[in-house]
Amino acid sequence: MDQFDAALNTELRQTQAALNGALPTIPWCEIDGAQPADSLIKGVISRNTLAAVIGAAGSGKTFFVNDLAFHISIGWDWRGHRVKHAGVLYVALEGAAGIANRVAALKAYHNAHGDGVGEPPAFSLSVVSLDLLNDPVAVQRVIKTALALGVGLVVIDTAARAMCGGDENSSADMGKFIRNLDRIREATGACVLIVHHTGKDAAKGARGHSSLRAAIDTEIEVTKADGGPRIAKITKQKDGIDGLEFAFDLHVVELGEDEDGDPITSCVCKPTVAIATRKQKITGPAGVLLSAIHEAIADAGVYPPASHHIPPEIRAVPLETARDYASRRGLSAGDSPDATRKAFKRAIERLQNANAIGIWGDWIWPA
Numbered sequence: 001m002d003q004f005d006a007a008l009n010t011e012l013r014q015t016q017a018a019l020n021g022a023l024p025t026i027p028w029c030e031i032d033g034a035q036p037a038d039s040l041i042k043g044v045i046s047r048n049t050l051a052a053v054i055g056a057a058g059s060g061k062t063f064f065v066n067d068l069a070f071h072i073s074i075g076w077d078w079r080g081h082r083v084k085h086a087g088v089l090y091v092a093l094e095g096a097a098g099i100a101n102r103v104a105a106l107k108a109y110h111n112a113h114g115d116g117v118g119e120p121p122a123f124s125l126s127v128v129s130l131d132l133l134n135d136p137v138a139v140q141r142v143i144k145t146a147l148a149l150g151v152g153l154v155v156i157d158t159a160a161r162a163m164c165g166g167d168e169n170s171s172a173d174m175g176k177f178i179r180n181l182d183r184i185r186e187a188t189g190a191c192v193l194i195v196h197h198t199g200k201d202a203a204k205g206a207r208g209h210s211s212l213r214a215a216i217d218t219e220i221e222v223t224k225a226d227g228g229p230r231i232a233k234i235t236k237q238k239d240g241i242d243g244l245e246f247a248f249d250l251h252v253v254e255l256g257e258d259e260d261g262d263p264i265t266s267c268v269c270k271p272t273v274a275i276a277t278r279k280q281k282i283t284g285p286a287g288v289l290l291s292a293i294h295e296a297i298a299d300a301g302v303y304p305p306a307s308h309h310i311p312p313e314i315r316a317v318p319l320e321t322a323r324d325y326a327s328r329r330g331l332s333a334g335d336s337p338d339a340t341r342k343a344f345k346r347a348i349e350r351l352q353n354a355n356a357i358g359i360w361g362d363w364i365w366p367a
Contacts, residue, residue, distance in 0.1 A: 040072050040152055040191055042082040043240060043353050045218050047152050050181055051193040052159075052213075053232075054206045055222035060230045060250055060269070063102065064222050065155060065195055066090075067248075067269040070106050072153055073121035077309070079246055079271060080352050080359040080367075086152025087122035089145060089190075093161035096127040098266075105253040105266035124149055131164040132156065132180050133173060139180045146188040154184060157195040159208075168208030178215045205235070229272040241353045247272045271311050271358075285331055285343050286350040292326035293317070293357065293366055301365075309360040316358075316365035 038047040045051050045068070053068075055061035071078040075085030092099040103125060126145065130138040146154050156162050159177070166173040185192045198221070199207040205221070206213055213219060219236035229247040236242055250267040258264055282290055301315035310316065323331075323344050332343035351357040358365050 037239060038084075039082070040084055040086055041068065041078050043244070043349075044068075044078070044081055044220075044234070045153075045191050045193065047086075047191050048185060048189050049191050049217035049238075050178075050185060050215060051191055051218040051220070052196050052206060052216050053193065053220045053222060054196045054198050056198050056224075059222045059224045060248070060267075061222040062099070062157060062195055063250060063267055063269050064220075064230075064232050064248065065157070065193065066099075066102050066106060068193075069123060069153060069155055070110075070121060073123035074119075077360060080357060084152070085122070087149050088124065088153045088155065089142075089149055089151045090123065090125045090155045090157065091130070091142065092125060092127045092157050093130060094158060099125065099127065099157070101255060101264070101266040102268075104255050105268050108255060109251070109253050109268045122149075122151070124151070130162065132162040133164055133166040133177050135164075139183055142184055143187045146184070146190055151188070152190050154188065154190045154192045155195065156181070156192065159194045159196040159212075162194070171209050171211055174209040174211050178212065182215075244353065244355050246355070282351070282354060282356060284347075286347040286354070286356075288329050288331050289322070289326045289344070289347040290351060290356055290366065292329050292331070293322050293364060295329075296321050296325040297366065304360075304363045307360065310358065310363065310365070314358070314365050316363040318362050319359070319364050320362075322364050 040046055053061050053065050055064075068078065069088045069090055071083050072086050073088040075083055077083050090099070090103075103123070124145075130141070132138055132142070142154065160168065163173065163177055166177065168174060181192050181194070184190070196212075197207045198205060206219070213236065216236065217238040218234065218240075220232050221235045222230060222232045224230045229249055232246045232248065234242045234244045237244075248269040249272050251270040252265050252267055255264045255266060296317045297315050300321060301317055303314070304310055304316045323340070326344065326347070327340050331347065332340045334340070334343075348357070348359070352359070356367055358367050
């Protein structure tokens with residue numbers, strides 16, 4: 001080995017030693033921009049993100065989160081959006097009896113409507129008191145539990161209880177809380193979703209320091225208007241489309257009777273027909289498909305079998321019928337079946353993101 005080789009080997013050894021414990025890096029040639037989000041509910045929430053569902057007291061935000069979590073835990077499509085089945089850890093820091101009744105209502109409702117949950121949902125409930133602001137042991141307990149269960153979604157209900165008296169308006173306290181949520185996210189790869197309250201002025205969004213909204217990837221605000229449905233609106237989507245709205249009502253479910261013979265009840269979310277969303281002008285292949293769906297409904301629409309996934313009194317057509325009508329309208333510039341299939345898939349995704357259609361199983365209908 002000559003002097004040059006010796007010097008080079010020394011430099012390589014020093015470089016390798018310096019890299020131990022250094023930041024992970026990706027060389028330029030290996031950076032691939034075509035990295036799809038690891039969605040839990042496509043277009044709504046994904047793994048390895050921070051999310052928040054916010055709303056005033058009584059808005060229905062916890063019922064809405066329960067509905068999201070249930071569909072993820074059983075792998076059912078949600079409101080026409082594809083769902084990847086994943087385990088759920090729901091950490092309830094307040095209202096132990098209430099959250100148990102809400103889960104019981106989900107079980108009763110879905111069994112009672114012929115959907116017959118075969119394999120039980122991968123949903124685990126933990127009713128505890130934890131300080132996720134100042135107690136590193138509490139943070140590690142959440143991480144260990146989530147890893148042991150192998151979950152894709154961790155729900156923290158609520159942020160106020162998790163901060164255990166911390167100052168929500170303090171940048172220092174909120175920053176520490178966010179770092180601990182990130183620790184859970186990074187260690188588990190799960191979506192960490194917090195349930196949080198809006199402030200006295202609901203128009204200003206989530207209560208507390210603005211650093212929370214800056215840190216989260218997805219924010220969904222739940223509101224309740226007099227005389228209308230409750231609306232869950234995606235008000236922030238860091239790597240997707242915001243502005244999507246989902247209307248729902250709360251359906252009362254009887255769970256039994258108390259010692260006085262009075263009914264014990266809770267609620268589940270039911271999609272409503274009137275989706276109060278800002279209408280978007282839909283053009284291109286998606287516009288062609290939407291027109292084709294309306295034409296197909298007029299010609300051959302039927303009432304599909306009863307299901308809580310399809311709003312009542314809605315006429316629908318099979319997906320294959322919608323594809324045939326759209327193909328005749330010139331959905332794809334190419335003539336090959338593969339070109340039509342790809343154009344149909346892209347148009348479906350755009351219409352779903354615009355909340356312009358509903359899909360369940362083999363059925364499709366305009367929203």
